[in-house]
Amino acid sequence: MTWIVKNLWLIPALPILAAGLSSLAPQRCRRFSATLAIGALGFAFLVSLCAFAHTLQPGGHDGAKEVFNFEWLQFAAGDPGSLKLGWVLDPLTAVMLVMVTFVGTLIFIYSVGYMAHDENFTRFFTFLSLFAGAMLGVVIANSLLLLFISWELVGLTSYLLIGFWYHKPSAAAAAKKAFITTRIGDVAFLLGMVWLYSQTGTLLFYDQGHGCMEQSALAKMVVQTTSVGMAVSTAIGLLIFLGAMGKSGQVPLHVWLPDAMEGPTPVSALIHAATMVAAGVFLVARVYPLMGVHAEGAAVETTALQVVTWIGAITAVFAASIAVAQNDIKRILAYSTVSQLGFMMMGLGVGGVAVGMFHLITHAFFKSLLFMGAGSVIHGCHEEQDIRKMGGIRKYMPVTFLTYAVGMMALAGFPLFFSGFWSKDAIIHAAYGWSVSHVPFYLGVAGAFLTAFYMTRQMALVFWGDYRGHGSPPPPHSKLPQLIKVKSELKPHESSRPMTVPLVILAVCAVGLSIIGTPAWPWFQSFLGSHHGEGFTYEVIKIMVASTLVVFLGLGLGLWCYGRPPRQTAEEPDVLVKLPLGMHTWFARKYGVDELYEMTVIRFNAWFARACAFLDEWIWGGAVALISYALLGLAWVNRAFDELVINLGFDQGCERVSRGGQFMARLQDGRIQNYLRVIGVALVLLVLFLIWGGAK
């Protein structure tokens, strides 16, 4: 085992250490905590690169998976009673490590600029570092338990960061919502984990043939059936997938992700676009052997993967259609993230690990780019998030505009030069070839069309036309210099260097990443080891042309609706309002899912909570109060016994005796007499007790 495998723990440990140190730093040590966080994650990035380079070496090792396992605790005798943890280094881990540390480092740097005026700067970096460490823990875990622990830590930090501005009620509520919604999925995840443990006796993924993702364990689980006739492996896979759905915002557990945008924008970029929400996808990729295992002679697609595909496809279209009618710049991106996560899930379901993971990686880059660009816009427009009140920003913020355009092209899947095109195309192509149904393919195409449309809408409203914020300021070339001076403070301005440099780097990546996964040279796919591209065959080109047409259709329609002419005022209604059947209202109201939950789950929960509170207060509380009073009473009796019977009698004796002038002599004697009498009584009672018992 090489140095890098043994010391893989360094990668999550460094940011966690940084978090620990900066949590101890006083609030004013801003530079210290930022340097520490960036340094730690940067170093973790270097180690990740080493790990990545290690996996690139032509492997003689089994399945290119190197694991390091150790015993955590022994709770019962024997091997099943020991709980083992460990980490694994394989291409999947390596790719994720590099992505998370690289994007993370850039976002940390960006945060220095974005959070420069926040008084809780130190706390922010503490949480960010803790998050990064936990996320990296998810990535390297070779044990479902370690993964779960890190997973929960990630959830916790997400909660802390969404609610970072906790004085805003909406942020506090959003944090709570995110935490509770993901927790619903996590309960299922935990159940699946426990079930898996009871079936296989281990939670290690890979353990020289004894792990739960290896052939012997899988073969055992696939032949057993549950009471509803489903294979145990499928049932466990679905439970774990529920956890992934919560974290990755799949329908119907997507409601928290758009609200999570209440957090600071770097958080949205890091956690709610690039890394944490992708953890669900990563989890499915990690347990893919479990999801994909099927019994001898059964159909090729397992139930678990079919569910993954359908959920993913529905999410992709569902969220994209909502994004069409949103007006908050970050909310559009949030729904777009949900939609793209749906694409990834679909990719995993129809095409395997490599297809889904490729989109995850490219998406991480361009979506964090978009979020950071959005953050830059929001910053430049004085914390304005409504795209109807923007417009013409490209004149004021050229760097942001250009990089944002690159991100938008990549997300929309503009052909050939942008990474998003290739990764999305791979998914659509895989969906086309799916043996079960063609519906996911059509859903995917519809999703791609909507994506292109709403991104064009956003670009048009934000960057084109004239600036519509703060009433209507004069155009930049006004002849009233006095007025300009007053108004210039209200005008958008380009962001500072720490914010724009990461944007540029990410933009380069969003373009450059496309070369690693094209059908002509599917390096990424073969690196993840599950896919061998077939080059530009006729079918590939057919799909590519089709999806290109769809994308152009979306772009064109978007331009036709919103660019011709550009919106003039912030108040005028949206073009789509004219759509029949009140569709726009449905989109804008997010299909009423929040309201539905409000009326069903939350109302029931509130009712139930009130009922419980009543029970608690009057029935259980009464019982507890009764018991505690009884105990207190006993204690008082005990004390009274001690004071009145033993002490008081003695005290009175003492008083009488002290008058007689023999205080000291009788002091010890009197009291100890009582004590010793107790021994005698105890002797008699115990002897009688034992003899009575013996005689019985």
Add this chain to the structure above:
Amino acid sequence: MNYSQLLKFAAPETIVVLTALAVLAVDLTSLRGLEPRLRFIIGGMLACVGCAAAAVWMIVMPEQANAFGGMLVVDPLTQLVKVALLGLTVFTILISIESNFTQHVGEYLALILLATVGMMFLVSAEDLLMVFVSLEMTSLSLYILTAFNKRNIKSAEAALKYFLFGGMSAAFLLFGLSLIYGLSGATNLGGIAAALQGRKLDPLLVVALVMVVIGFGFKVAAVPFHLWAPDAYEGAPTPSAAFIASGSKVASFFIFAKVMIIGFAGATGSGAFGYYESGWVPMIAIVAVLSMVLGNLGAIVQGNVKRLLAYSAIAHGGYALLGMLANSQQGVAALVYYVITYGMTTLGAFGVVAVVEQATGDSKLSDLSGLCRRAPVVSVCMLVFMLSLAGIPPLAGFFGKFYVFLAAAAAVKNLGLLWLVVFAIAMSAVSLYYYLQVMKRIYISDPPAGAPRMRVAWLTQATLAVLAVSVVLLGCFPGWLVGLIERALASLAP
């Protein structure tokens, strides 16, 4: 067996005896003129070095021997307990160093060491005579240590009560032991067990059994033989009380369990729910229940921290007895883990009380008010100790209770002792109340107006911190100590 061999087996004890003499001699000859604090430091370091040497001796040269038919038994388990005892002694000495209750430093330290020697022999004894002699050696030293604060009349009073009570108990014990000798014709525990095998539980044996339990019950402060404890803890100088509560408890519980489990193997009886059978197990069960009830309820209404710790010690004695009446290897392992960790925790708690006492002059609960602002490090240590005593995970106290309860529950088929475990858990919940009372005083109450920050010597602070960290570590990694104990026990199994 010749004397050189005997000396080799008894080398740790010999080292400690020599250390005691050396401390006494050095203090009498060359340190007389110095100020007490300096004498305490020099003498204390000397004593610590001696204890450490004895412990290192046992760790480096593990022995296995049984001299003179059980007079001195050396095996991995007794050596482990002895090392723990020496460790507790060292910590006791370290928290004594800053105290100022006596001018007779040499005598004080020598007595602690002699008490330790008594405990070490006690742990090694498997013969009634040796048990009694070493028990008396320990007790006599402890009586004097209790009386050591000659300026305080309460100290003398406490010591006298302790002595009288102890003397009476010892008389019972001796009476019981002689009855047993009369019944069995043996003084060796194994021999007694063999002689009593198959014998019906006749009244004479019952009386002997009860008397032996009285004798040991006094040492472990189990109800109804606990009456000395609150007075003695309150009146004794705090380091002495700490020693009585820690080291002496460890040794006493160990020998108590040994005598009962080995010596009375034929008269166990049963305390399982619905399967009552006369014997020592049901008797201990009654004693344990009484201890838990009286200790926990008594502690609730105490206003003095030392008295509170005394009642808490009674309650903990009750829990520990569960490990004993499990009457199994697992039970013994749990018991040893429990008393060692309990000893460390309570030692730390007394150390904190000593600090407070030195600053405020008393150890009432109200003297702890606002301690977290007056001595933050010490307060954090106290937090750890109190939570560990209350049995909050992941501290050592939690795992101690957990193992003891587990052992008791698993001891009898069909969870026969579950009633006892459920009872103990309920009582343990009650105990949280008074431990949190202490924490509330420290962390929530305001310090008295104008009270300055306490000046706590760094040595005391370091000692307490080491104890607190050990309590946390032993709680986080209980496997280490439990593994040691289980390996030692396994090596004994035939």
